[in-house]
Amino acid sequence: MSTQSCPRVLALSGGVGGAKLAHGLYSILPDWQLQIVVNTGDDFEHLGLHISPDIDTLLYTLSGLANPATGWGRDGEQWLCMEALSQLGEADWFQLGDRDLAMHLSRSHRLRQGSTLTQITQYQAERLSIQARITPMSDDPVPxxxxxxxxxxxxxxxxxxxxxxxxxxxxxxTGADAAQPAPAALAALQEETLEAVIICPSNPYLSIAPILALPGFREALRNTRAPVIAVSPLVNRKAIKGPTDKIMRELSIQVSSASIANHYADCLDGLVIDYSEQTLAHTLPLPTLVTNTLMQNNDDRCQLAHACLNFASELKQAKNQNRAFS
Amino acid sequence: MSTQSCPRVLALSGGVGGAKLAHGLYSILPDWQLQIVVNTGDDFEHLGLHISPDIDTLLYTLSGLANPATGWGRDGEQWLCMEALSQLGEADWFQLGDRDLAMHLSRSHRLRQGSTLTQITQYQAERLSIQARITPMSDDPVPxxxxxxxxxxxxxxxxxxxxxxxxxxxxxxTGADAAQPAPAALAALQEETLEAVIICPSNPYLSIAPILALPGFREALRNTRAPVIAVSPLVNRKAIKGPTDKIMRELSIQVSSASIANHYADCLDGLVIDYSEQTLAHTLPLPTLVTNTLMQNNDDRCQLAHACLNFASELKQAKNQNRAFS
Known part of the structure; x- marks a missing residue:
């Protein structure tokens, strides 16, 4: 089956920034050559629904259903159910769009019937005609x-x-120690044919760290023959969206792409940073590509994806030479 | 608490016809003088949601939220979630409106958290500012x-x-034999202050029979001091809505209000029939009121409710005299 074939590129993703680059990669790669491992650390139960925000964002983005204004949720969304839930005195702090609700209902129902999150995500991606493999980081809860x-x-x-x-x-x-990382992700990392692993410009601490915290995942990333590159989420020492820089300050981490490189450290073969951070380039202890990482439209997404794949291609030769000599 | 006080009128209801007369009674009675026992035989699980169609219809009708065109579902309804569910390949034969979904989500969530259907229905009725007690016939499933x-x-x-x-x-x-009828319904039937029991013009076989099948319910109805009257759902030997007459034919029951009287038989002190069936009046073995039972607007609902209460009031005197002599 096409969905079971080996991917050429494996991306790690969470949140809106991650989905944007994943979409760029998806747009320029042939069908079924991209596999995306998605963070599920944000998953939660709400009003009896199992909500997987990062999976939803990815499914909506790749299928062209995403709300272009917010980056999350669905385009053409309405909120009648939410309004009626408020009227019934139910929790209304988490926005559930009328269209979006279908995803949560479908997932929750299928989970209760015994399907795994992986199976359900694959099913939903197929229903939305997505020609890429989307792999939740684990079927075990890691909230x-x-x-x-x-x-x-x-x-x-x-x-x-x-x-x-x-x-x-x-x-x-929570629970990462005992969770089973997605077998399909570990298998992809071992494939000889894998050409690149791309850590998307997601929040490193909230979106990517949960994936790396799974037993054996970081090691698999260290051992993959493909070059592993990360795209720093910082532009002008700020996150485009979300609390990355705020959290870095609060955790006493210098708000700089150097800290992002340091965060991924031993896993990383190369770092991609924005032009606005280019003065860092010569100070970093690893190959660094300076380019535009701000994705304001589809062209930006595709250009960044191209840049990442070219960078990975350069690094691959070097990595395999090193490996041959070591 | 006002919600705990004794009702003057107890109605048995299910479906759209039942909700219409219940609404008429609700409109003309002072607050908290009406209690409605609702059929839950139609309840089912769908996409992980617990759906109670007859409770919903009653809640929407009494709170003025019902769709006036259909009689069921909510006014100003939209179907974006349904559309998205279809896209995801989920069952779409049962219409779930975006606003309506909130009711199912709230109920299902609260059931999973351990509340009873009775508690949840009371809570929802309060949220919708309904000043009547709505009692599901049982908290046990009787599908x-x-x-x-x-x-x-x-x-x-x-x-x-x-x-x-x-x-x-x-x-x-199914399961009626072992189900516990709503204690609040049995208690109301024993109240000295109860002035009338009204079996609404619901489908006798699908909406009312499940209530009467609960252990002790029929006996409680026979023993109540209040007169028990039923409103025949037939107009011109047809049901206004739904399959009552079709089912009667299929079960070899004559399609006539005489059969409705016969169905309730030992429980009944009086029958209300439509003008279109008035030739039956002198042939029936019990007091019969002939009036307009077709409820096309709110005035019709109130007029029928008034007629029922007046009829019950006449019957009450006779019933209590008989009781005194027996």
């Missing part, structure tokens, strides 16, 4: 807990309800 | 099974998916 000055918060409480306002002391990827 | 020439069908499969087309051989109120 991110945010330790803040307002107490320990579930991720969505911190992120949506509290709008990232509390100061973060630590992040905890 | 109606329809034995047809197309096999045994779950009620909603027969009713919605198959549009009542298969020929009915028998109706089965």
């Amino acid at each position: 991110t807990r945010v330790h803040t000055d307002a107490g320990q918060l579930d991720f969505q409480h911190y992120f949506v309800k509290e709008r990232c306002l509390p100061q973060v002391h630590a992040l905890e990827y | 109606t099974r329809v034995h047809t020439d197309a096999g045994q069908l779950d009620f909603q499969h027969y009713f919605v998916k198959e549009r009542c087309l298969p020929q009915v051989h028998a109706l089965e109120y």
Whole structure:
């Protein structure tokens, strides 16, 4: 089956920035050559629904259903159910669009019937005619807990309800130690034919760290023959969207792409940074590509994707030579 | 609490016809003087949601949220979620409106959290500012099974998916024997202050029979001091809506209000029939009121409610005299 064939490119993604680059890669690669491992640390139960925000964002983005204004949720969305839920006194701090609800209903129903998140995501991607393999990082729950000055918060409480306002002391990827990383992700990393692993410009601490916290995942990333490159989410020392830079400051991490390189450290063969951070380039201890990382439209996404694949291609030769000599 | 006070009138209801008369009674009675026992034989699980169509219809009708064109569902409804569910390949034979979905989500979530259907219905009625007590017939599942020439069908499969087309051989109120009838309904029937029990012009076989099949319910109805009157759902020997007359023919029951009287038999002190069936009046073995039972607008609902209460008031005196002599 085409969905089971070996991908040429493996991307790690979470959030809106991640989905944008994944979309760029998806747009320029032939069908079924892209596999995306998605963060599920943001997943939560809400009104009896299993909500996987990062999977949804990716499915909507790749199928062209995403709301272009927000980057999350669906285009042409309406909120009649939400309004009626409020009228019934139900929690209304998490926005559930009428169209979006179908995804949560379908997923929750199928989970209760015994399907795995991986199976369901693959099914939903097929229904939305997506010709890429989307792999949740794990079928086991690994809910991110945010330790803040307002107490320990579930991720969505911190992120949506509290709008990232509390100061973060630590992040905890609950259950990661005992979780089984997606076999399809580990298998892809071992493939000889894999040409690139691209860590998308997602929040390194909230979106990518949960994936790397899974047993064996970081090691698999270190051992893959393909070059591993990360795209720094910082532009002008700020995150385009979301609390990356705020969290870095709160965790006493210097807000710089150098810190991003350091975060991925031993896994990384190359870093992609924005023009606005180019003065860093010569100070970094690894190959660095300077380009435009701000994705304001589809062309930007495709150009960044191209740049990443070319960069990976250069690095691949070097990596395999090193490997041959080591 | 006002919601706990004794009702003056107890109505048994299911479906659109039942909700219309219940609404008439609700409109003319002072707050909290009406209690409505609702059929839950139509309840079913769909896409992980617990759907109680007759409770929903009643809640929407009494709160003024019902769709006036259909009688069921909500006014100003839209179907974006349904459209997205179809896109995801989920079952779409049962219409779930975007606003309506909130009711199912709220109920399903609260059931999973351990609340009873009775508690949830009371909560929802309060949220919708309904000043009447709405009592699901039981908190135990009593799903109606329809034995047809197309096999045994779950009620909603027969009713919605198959549009009542298969020929009915028998109706089965599954689990009724072991179900606990709503204590609040039995208690109301024992109240000295109860002035009338009104069996609404619902489908006697699909909407009212499940209530009467609950252990002790029929006996409580026989023993109540209040007069029990039924409003025949037939006008011109046809049901206004739904398959009542079709089912009567298929079960070899004469399509006549006389058969309705016979169906309720020992429970009944009086029958209300439509002008179109008035030639029956002198042939029936019990007091009969002939009036307009077709409820095309709110005035019709109130007039029929008034007629029922007046009729009950006349019957009450006679019933209590008989009781004194017996």
